[in-house]
Amino acid sequence: HRSHMGSCHYITVVAVLVLASLLYTPDIPVDVLKKTYVDQESKFLDFNGSRVHYKLEGTGKDIVLIHGTSSSLHTWDAWTAELVKNGYRVLRMDLLGVILFLHFMVIIN
16 A cells, blocks of 8 residues: 555656646746836846846826736836826836835935
8 A cells, every 4th residue: 555655646746747847938038028128218226236127207206116926117007107197206116025125215315
């Protein structure tokens, strides 16, 4: 009975590895990402070995838009257009973590 259980675990592990290899997609090269997501409003800040993509658009009262997990600053494209039209200066960035965000706010002020 134990040898049967051992072979079931082995088959399960092999199945998971095969499935993972089939679902794997390589990272997208940075140059391809830049062509898709970087435009004339894009700015970059090198901070602690990381490169932060941000946009600071408009004039007027400051407002910061923070995206959620698995999102990017582009989440706010439509909101930004409306806010800028209505007299706001909008800061949005691709977050790498909360601590980085707090340091970033100190640097740009």
